[in-house]
Amino acid sequence: MKNVAVILAGGSGKRMGGSVPKQFLILGKKPIIQLSIEAFENHSEIDEICIIIHADFIPELEGIVKENGFRKVRHILTGGKERSDSSIAAIRAYQKEPNVNLIFHDAVRPFVSKDIISNVISHLEKGKSVAVAIPTVDTIFQIDENDRIVSVPQRNLLRRAQTPQAFSYKVIKKAYDIALKDPNFVATDDCGVVLKYLPTEAIFTVEGEETNIKITFEGDLVLGEEILKGK
Template sequence: MKNIGVILAGGSGTRFGSEKPKQFLRVAGRKILEHTLDTFQNSHIIDEIAIVTHKGHVDEVKESITVNSFNKVKKILLGGSTRNESSLAAINAYWSNEDADKINLIFHDAVRPFVSNKILKDIKSNLEKYNAIDVAIASTDTIIEVEDDKIVNIPDRSNLMNGQTPQAFKLKTIKEAYDIGLQDPNFKATDDCGVIKKYLPKEPIFVVQGDPTNIKITHELDLFISDKIFQIRHKQYFNQPSLEEIKGKVLVVFGGNDGIGGAAADLAEKIGAHVFRFSRSLTGTDITYPEKVKQALEHAYNECGRIDYVVNSAAILNKQPLDLMDYETINESLNVNIKGAIIVAKESYPYLSKSHGQLINYTSSSYTRGRAFYSVYSSTKTAIVNLTQALAEEWELNKVRVNCINPERTKTPMRTKNFGMEEEDTLLKAEKVAEVTLKTLLSKSSGQLIYVKKI
């Protein structure tokens, strides 16, 4: 059987309240549609992909396919005004295939970017026994039936589940159900399993266990939740590369004398990368001066003929109440932590665009919530996250990736200077952050905020 992933991307986004349909909004550095397609593209379960979209968004879909090299996408189909019309577009497109009796259609919402390969594997294995598959999770909330704003029934929750997608069918089965349904003058369906249930009532629909994180991005709040899910699930993206792949690569590290930058440089050198370290104390390289950064990058490029990666770990932390900080200290923090990061990014871009390389920045757990005595530092680390996400989008077409590492409290000279001696078993080791840094460099992701935790 040939498994066709049908990505339903025809939604208008009216409930979301955005001018642009939500499948084309960005989260974690990519369009939501691109995250969804990436899972189907990289799954060995899926043989081919078809995208059903609105006629006004075909060019944007084509751009995503081209930029991401989604070579499994074989069809871009025009959907209708309803969900079932979009499904029918795919059904009819593949029914004309001479091998229609050997095709499975796996329908999935474009705005469910967290579908797992495990779900796809479970769908495939059960399609060997059943003609129709749904995906669902147990309901955690009490469901009430309401009429005229009054409860008329409270069903037993133990028998209730929340439906998700994908929904999968043997093509001939879903085609038969729709053929019957279209003869019904009152035909209406919110999903494809509903069509099977109503018009082929004797056809069993097997339920595959879904995943609580396989959320559908419907409302604005879902966008914020999805960003956090990407952060929690970052390990599946970054644990795959072998660190040996960095051997022979050219890596420039600003802030490479000690701390996290020094540890990343040490680890890369040990594996066999060509590493160039720059810092104020080591080479007199002050990243607040464009000429200094330019000279450093030119030196590395002239030595090796290319630059694959740039890591900027240079930062200043002055733990002090704002009203007690003098303007010289404030300006130094702003200049190094944000202006310096901008300068490093701007000067690195010409080299990274040639190599299709990557820039790594670092933020802090304090970026999510300002804390007393961290006002300036926290502000700059919030700016770093926004800078990373903006540049990932700006530089996408030239295949330059930009990611941001967010480590928990880490034992570094900068931390010791501000906090004194602390119990080491409560702190991350810089070497662990260095390892995640190199794995991120070797990944294909961009715009990601990667958390590094002690446990």
Template structure:
């Protein structure tokens, strides 16, 4: 009789350490809920026969909708979890405890969305010899044991034999059921944080095999983890597009604002060479991003001629390097209208057409968005606003399948930069054509809400 491999996604956590209004597994990461990435990994693995999601009943309808929308046909059961992790695990054991076939339960944290196919494969392979399997990675830090009475060091274990536990943790159903039943009947139950701990305590003669994990198999626990997760998403995106020619953009309708020079001009050239229909708008051809009517008219003209718009890219921006108190009011107003207000109108009017094509909108921010820079405070602050706008709209537009991302290039040689900073050593600047290529490649991904860094040496 063939053994059935069931992935149990543990999604009952409250997310209190994250400090969010809802459990972190339901927060958005690049346009999708974190749990969507997690379930999809197991959905796509050929050795996984079924998926069971353990969740608070409050989110059962949400999960049913996600599974239906994404065609997760392996996700056949969504059941109620418990107050503790062990309660949730036991709920899955009870659900499958009377199975008439051999069953392996593969427990995985919903907030570990980057588990690889290779880890899952290795875990399932190990179950052919062992009835309990853990996943762990070496500790890069020295681990100390303290004396709880005075917070002094009690012991420093040898680091080479220490590991940091991850998930999945996998078991033959009979083994993990026996461990949990022992816990249920124990008058003085132990406190453990995972299922392998239960097996180790209650079934001491059962070896627990350790499969090597991966550093990228992170658990999103704190807000800082979400920022790191966004960068991992970018790495995934670069891997998907690094060997992918721009020819996939053939016949796509791409509208570029600020396409008369610099990065925008290079995007138009490279896009056209790839077979896309690139239409550039700027002041040079009578379209001023400061004027909402110009934006709406230009978009209407494109659709009247070509019938649709697949992608909109906004490269238009103004940079004026002066102290704010010495900047003329008209310059201030012009920068804000171009860098932010105009961009907002572009999002407003462009959405209607992108909704019809299920296309994308790409904005440009700057490395100065993370910290305001002296002498170009307006530029820095408007670029920070672009980041917030991108992240907010990615969620607003998710249900309509309209993507929005922001490109964050390192210092790039453009006429605007030369005008403000003069001539700089070539080897310290990105080439505008390089940034243009990476921008066009980003159109080929399905992510949304990303701030996509483009730096020297990131050729993926």
């Protein structure tokens, strides 16, 4: 099975408040998306890379790929308005070669480690669907529409989701095929799609890392610089 890293970079970065999507902001003298590509480009078990990007930023991304000689980047595709459109674009790109694993990763998680990627691939080789997650150190409240606490789930059973999230092509394609027939379909991540539309498909977790952060707000850039110094 070929291992394909699908780097999801279609976001507009509005929460940063700027005109440049956050995946193109600079960390340690490099665009964030370049750091994410490097993590998969340099991993021996990743066969190729597919990047989903807003159409307006394809030239900028192509420049980064060419300048750095990223040989594994095979596809640069456009997504759509919704997060799920990016996954669907990748699924359709591989419909003629379904003997692949698709490893979906947020472009704005630039510090995904070699160990995390290796653990994900190890589970894929065993025929498992995989999510990366870390334990929560905080108690989590479930509230209702009036902000009243209705439940306090057991903390030891809760995890904070990270990426990658990875599936065989057969599994993720089947889940989305069913989802797209649902007029009320809404998705924020691929695990949610598989969990809802293929409820008998077990999704296993592998341990993430505190440094595998998602760059979302300005303060995350400061933290990102500290992580780079630590490396």
